[in-house]
Amino acid sequence: MTESRHPDYRKIYFVLLALLVISVAGPFVGIRWITLITAFGIAVVKARLVVQNFMHLKWEKRIVKWMLASSLALMALFFTAVAPDVMKHSGRNWVNDAALAATQRGIAAPGAEGGREGAAAEPAAGAVVVAAAGFDARAAFSTICASCHGAAGGGDGPGASGLSPKPAKFSDPAFWAGKTDAELLKAIREGGAAVGRSATMPAWGSLYDEAQARALLAFVKTLARP
Amino acid sequence: MRASRPIATTRSATGIPTGRLAVWWVLASEVVIFGGLLASYLMHRLGHPEWANAAAVTNTWIGAFNTLVLLSSSFTAVLAHQAAEHGDGKKAARFLLFTMIGAATFIGVKSFEWYHEISEGYTITSNGFWSFYYTAAGLHALHVIAGAVIMGFVARDAARGRELQRVELIGIYWHFVDAVWIFLFPLLYIAK
Numbered sequence: 001m002t003e004s005r006h007p008d009y010r011k012i013y014f015v016l017l018a019l020l021v022i023s024v025a026g027p028f029v030g031i032r033w034i035t036l037i038t039a040f041g042i043a044v045v046k047a048r049l050v051v052q053n054f055m056h057l058k059w060e061k062r063i064v065k066w067m068l069a070s071s072l073a074l075m076a077l078f079f080t081a082v083a084p085d086v087m088k089h090s091g092r093n094w095v096n097d098a099a100l101a102a103t104q105r106g107i108a109a110p111g112a113e114g115g116r117e118g119a120a121a122e123p124a125a126g127a128v129v130v131a132a133a134g135f136d137a138r139a140a141f142s143t144i145c146a147s148c149h150g151a152a153g154g155g156d157g158p159g160a161s162g163l164s165p166k167p168a169k170f171s172d173p174a175f176w177a178g179k180t181d182a183e184l185l186k187a188i189r190e191g192g193a194a195v196g197r198s199a200t201m202p203a204w205g206s207l208y209d210e211a212q213a214r215a216l217l218a219f220v221k222t223l224a225r226p
Numbered sequence: 227m228r229a230s231r232p233i234a235t236t237r238s239a240t241g242i243p244t245g246r247l248a249v250w251w252v253l254a255s256e257v258v259i260f261g262g263l264l265a266s267y268l269m270h271r272l273g274h275p276e277w278a279n280a281a282a283v284t285n286t287w288i289g290a291f292n293t294l295v296l297l298s299s300s301f302t303a304v305l306a307h308q309a310a311e312h313g314d315g316k317k318a319a320r321f322l323l324f325t326m327i328g329a330a331t332f333i334g335v336k337s338f339e340w341y342h343e344i345s346e347g348y349t350i351t352s353n354g355f356w357s358f359y360y361t362a363a364g365l366h367a368l369h370v371i372a373g374a375v376i377m378g379f380v381a382r383d384a385a386r387g388r389e390l391q392r393v394e395l396i397g398i399y400w401h402f403v404d405a406v407w408i409f410l411f412p413l414l415y416i417a418k
Binding site: 006017020026027036038039042043047051053054056061063067068070071072075078079082083086087088089106 | 241247251253255265273274276
């Protein structure tokens with residue numbers, strides 16, 4: 001009953017070691033999709049080798065495979081049900097301010113704080129947002145602004161439908177007529193109400209300093225169509 | 227130890243020795259424990275591109291070394307199982323001892339790694355990444371410690387030729403712990 005087959009364990013062990021070397025070497029190629037394959041593709045292969053041969057699942061009765069598969073299926077269900085909420089920071093009628101702010105702080109400070117952004121960015125510590133160096137205005141626009149102003153600045157983001165007045169259309173040349181930079185920067189940092197426009201436009205001054213707001217404005221200007 | 231075996235080791239409705247079936251049930255629940263944790267980590271990581279800055283701090287070489295240690299300890303664990311099936315309890319116990327040395331090495335390296343990270347100010351409350359890092363690797367380390375302790379009892383009996391079927395059971399658990407680390411390694415150390 002307990003008799004089970006024994007493959008050549010040494011061979012499997014050496015294959016596992018070779019796969020480990022590949023998974024460590026992968027990132028040195030410097031191409032993102034290769035790293036993903038050598039990291040996670042190989043992890044699946046390694047785990048499979050261990051489970052099939054070392055744990056002898058290959059020779060185990062089918063009921064055990066069903067037990068484990070059920071657990072994995074539960075995990076897949078959990079992930080697909082919860083992940084959309086966790087991974088998206090804003091939707092039609094909601095915004096996860098904390099997650100958005102954490103993302104912005106972290107992206108604005110690449111390496112400098114070495115992942116300590118949580119501790120460094122306590123409001124008590126001054127909440128100083130780092131200078132525009134390394135600030136990706138395009139990424140900031142697509143995470144923060146695009147939900148209402150639209151990915152291409154058409155005023156047609158998913159959040160726009162419930163708003164009145166409608167969000168500004170950056171792609172429309174008429175929007176830019178007679179607007180000064182100072183006014184636009186004020187709108188970004190102090191909110192729409194500060195410049196006599198819609199109060200639904202939030203004040204982003206706690207998230208973006210002067211330099212970052214300028215970078216953001218420069219990016220927004222590229223959205224204007226002639 | 228005892229003259230007669232408890233009935234559970236000899237009776238089986240599934241055709242699988244009851245002890246082994248029990249281990250599989252434990253592992254089915256472990257899949258949910260670790261799977262839930264890793265799935266949560268994954269979805270947060272995907273929603274927070276800035277965590278890459280934190281992940282860049284982890285030391286890939288230490289992670290790779292510990293992967294090597296665990297793979298090797300799994301190798302000796304399965305050799306112990308093979309020896310036990312051939313009725314050689316002493317040899318099985320020796321191989322289990324090697325596995326326990328691997329476990330001790332793993333924990334030693336991990337302590338060294340954490341000591342340095344914590345003294346540099348990266349703690350479980352630093353940000354989301356570090357919370358997951360210490361929780362996932364910590365839960366895994368507890369499994370390593372528990373497995374090594376149980377393995378000590380199994381090896382002691384095996385050396386006296388007793389309860390040799392347990393060598394396979396602790397081995398199956400050990401390989402699972404190894405497999406969990408195989409996923410933790412790329413998630414925490416390689417994806418930057």
